Amino acid sequence: MGQGWGCCGDSSPxxxxxxxxxxxxxxxxxxxxxxxxQLLTQQQAGKPQPKEALGNKQLAFQQQLLQMQQLQQxxxxxxxxxxxxxxxxxxxxxxxxxxxxxxxxxxxxxxAPGQPAEDSVKQEGLDLTGTAATATSFAAPPxxxxxxxxxxxxxxxxxxxxxxxDSSSHEETPGSHPLYGHGECKWxxxxxxxxxxxxxxxxxxxxxxxxxxxxxxxxxxxxxVQQLEIQxxxxxxxxxxxxxxxxxxxxxxxPFSQPLNPVPGSSFSKVTVSAADSFPDGLxxxxxxxxxxxxxxxxxxxxxxxxxxxxxxxxxxSDKFCSPISSELAQNHExxxxxxxxxxxxxxxxxxxxxxxxxxxxxxxxxxxxxxTRMFAYFRRNTATWKPSKLLLSSSSxxxxxxxxxxxxxxxxxxxxxxxxxAVWTVDEREYQKRRPPKMTGSPTLVKNMISGLxxxxxxxxxxxxxxxxxxxxxxxxxxLNPGSASSLLPLSHDDVGAPxxxxxxxxxxxxxxxxxxxxSHQVQVKEEPAEAEEDRQxxxxxxxxxPSTSGPPEDRDLxxxxxxxxxx
DNA sequence: AGTAAAATAAACAGTA
DNA sequence: CTACTGTTTATTTTAC
Numbered sequence: 001m002g003q004g005w006g007c008c009g010d011s012s013p014x015x016x017x018x019x020x021x022x023x024x025x026x027x028x029x030x031x032x033x034x035x036x037x038q039l040l041t042q043q044q045a046g047k048p049q050p051k052e053a054l055g056n057k058q059l060a061f062q063q064q065l066l067q068m069q070q071l072q073q074x075x076x077x078x079x080x081x082x083x084x085x086x087x088x089x090x091x092x093x094x095x096x097x098x099x100x101x102x103x104x105x106x107x108x109x110x111x112a113p114g115q116p117a118e119d120s121v122k123q124e125g126l127d128l129t130g131t132a133a134t135a136t137s138f139a140a141p142p143x144x145x146x147x148x149x150x151x152x153x154x155x156x157x158x159x160x161x162x163x164x165x166d167s168s169s170h171e172e173t174p175g176s177h178p179l180y181g182h183g184e185c186k187w188x189x190x191x192x193x194x195x196x197x198x199x200x201x202x203x204x205x206x207x208x209x210x211x212x213x214x215x216x217x218x219x220x221x222x223x224x225v226q227q228l229e230i231q232x233x234x235x236x237x238x239x240x241x242x243x244x245x246x247x248x249x250x251x252x253x254x255p256f257s258q259p260l261n262p263v264p265g266s267s268f269s270k271v272t273v274s275a276a277d278s279f280p281d282g283l284x285x286x287x288x289x290x291x292x293x294x295x296x297x298x299x300x301x302x303x304x305x306x307x308x309x310x311x312x313x314x315x316x317x318s319d320k321f322c323s324p325i326s327s328e329l330a331q332n333h334e335x336x337x338x339x340x341x342x343x344x345x346x347x348x349x350x351x352x353x354x355x356x357x358x359x360x361x362x363x364x365x366x367x368x369x370x371x372x373t374r375m376f377a378y379f380r381r382n383t384a385t386w387k388p389s390k391l392l393l394s395s396s397s398x399x400x401x402x403x404x405x406x407x408x409x410x411x412x413x414x415x416x417x418x419x420x421x422x423a424v425w426t427v428d429e430r431e432y433q434k435r436r437p438p439k440m441t442g443s444p445t446l447v448k449n450m451i452s453g454l455x456x457x458x459x460x461x462x463x464x465x466x467x468x469x470x471x472x473x474x475x476x477x478x479x480x481l482n483p484g485s486a487s488s489l490l491p492l493s494h495d496d497v498g499a500p501x502x503x504x505x506x507x508x509x510x511x512x513x514x515x516x517x518x519x520x521s522h523q524v525q526v527k528e529e530p531a532e533a534e535e536d537r538q539x540x541x542x543x544x545x546x547x548p549s550t551s552g553p554p555e556d557r558d559l560x561x562x563x564x565x566x567x568x569x
Numbered sequence: 570a571g572t573a574a575a576a577t578a579a580a581c582a583g584t585a
Numbered sequence: 586c587t588a589c590t591g592t593t594t595a596t597t598t599t600a601c
Contacts, residue, residue, distance in 0.1 A: 148596090206585085295589080309576060346574090346575075347575080349574085365589085365590065365591085366589090366590095401589095402577075402578070402579080403576070403577070403578095405590070405591060405592085406576085406578090406591095406592085407575090408590095408591080409590095409591055409592050409593075410575095410592085410593085416591080422590095423591090435574095510584085568577095
């Protein structure tokens with residue numbers, strides 16, 4: 001090795017945490033404080049209140065701050081789900097450590113842990129009231145007593161830390177009320193205890209009827225929300241900028257960050273497909289322009305799998321279930337494209353993916369090269385690894401080389417087909433499936449599910465669940481775990497489905513070129529079997545020449561039953 | 570510790 | 586001869 005593994009040095013086991021929880025909370029507390037003050041002033045200026053009302057107002061504000069906090073925590077959660085904010089291992093020292101080993105490498109880079117993030121966060125702060133206070137206070141040790149500190153819950157726990165209480169408002173049961181939770185009225189400033197919903201409703205109607213006070217409180221609440229939205233927009237914007245910045249310079253510590261917009265599911269497939277399809281062949285992105293930060297990237301949320309990159313040298317770790325490659329790739333397509341992270345897939349699976357992504361299911365060697373460099377910033381940046389062993393530093397357009405060629409030649413699953421223009425490479429799906437014995441690791445659940453041949457959705461879910469479970473506990477939040485559905489729309493998604501457990505049926509006709517059989521006119525070279533024991537399969541012919549025409553779209557051969565009982569290994 | 574698979578490196582042959 | 590493509594062998598790493 002020793003080639004240009006630029007940013008991915010080996011072994012630097014300390015994950016750099018961007019925003020440790022405590023800091024974030026402090027930060028948000030500060031924001032709340034500011035907001036609190038500001039709102040207070042607004043209120044007072046706007047319309048003078050009787051003293052008592054003011055006291056009441058303060059209570060109301062506190063309540064609102066709680067809500068605001070809740071929003072913020074949700075935001076934080078979102079960030080965490082996206083992997084933008086790693087969970088401070090420091091606090092959850094133990095089990096959390098299942099974080100992908102490569103994570104450190106992603107973060108590793110330059111020195112001071114947490115520095116950049118902290119800087120960027122504190123530099124702006126909440127500008128409701130002039131940033132100075134906010135900025136400094138954030139940087140300052142958390143001794144600043146939050147305005148809410150006196151607002152403690154019965155158990156003495158600062159309200160700040162008990163989002164649980166508020167969160168109930170989101171998970172209401174049919175018979176509940178947004179303003180009623182945990183037996184008390186959640187109207188800003190009102191914590192009246194109500195035995196049941198009925199009583200609460202009564203209370204609501206009497207105490208919080210339509211009057212000046214209620215409307216004023218409502219207005220304040222609106223402002224709170226508004227401010228939060230503004231703040232959110234700002235933070236999002238900043239995040240985008242950070243992303244852009246980092247993508248532009250992959251040599252920087254590379255968080256697996258993604259712009260906001262965790263568009264769940266829906267747009268994923270579109271983005272991916274279009275991106276994959278839209279690239280003209282042979283187009284190689286200039287390394288420098290790699291950034292496409294504006295597009296809604298999706299988090300490599302799946303966590304570990306996607307982060308298995310880099311490493312001291314090579315690591316194909318997840319290739320055991322490397323079948324999810326296309327979905328994983330689909331989901332994190334943008335990520336790999338921009339982040340200098342080694343994709344956790346084997347060359348073979350990547351090559352296959354490249355080939356299968358094309359309508360014809362065939363690629364020339366050069367096109368495969370291009371696919372690699374196009375799809376993976378990593379391969380763009382580590383061209384040294386790719387260059388032919390020979391020497392030529394000069395020969396410009398030589399990127400992926402030896403490894404790809406080697407793999408193409410080595411694996412029986414890659415079949416060379418000659419057409420008029422030259423030779424193209426295709427995939428013999430059957431061979432590809434064979435070459436991976438169903439030994440897989442991962443969570444027992446995952447394995448079980450795979451073996452029992454659950455639907456892709458289930459499989460994918462459990463896969464993700466397993467990953468999330470082991471790596472990113474917070475990923476378990478409902479929102480983020482469903483990309484499976486999206487990816488299942490992808491033309492290639494079926495490949496993963498079948499891959500892990502269900503080798504494709506012998507028809508394996510693994511997609512004869514759907515469009516242009518003519519090209520296969522010439523000879524098909526069948527690879528020599530090292531082990532002569534396999535006479536029953538004819539990879540080559542099954543592929544190209546034979547059964548041309550119709551062979552429906554790939555989707556057809558989806559989950560064909562029957563697996564070739566025979567092993568091979 | 571042993572093994573299989575993959576990554577990596579490199580030599581070499583064929584062809585345009 | 587050079588560049589590219591393709592095959593093969595050897596070694597090292599990694600995961601199991």
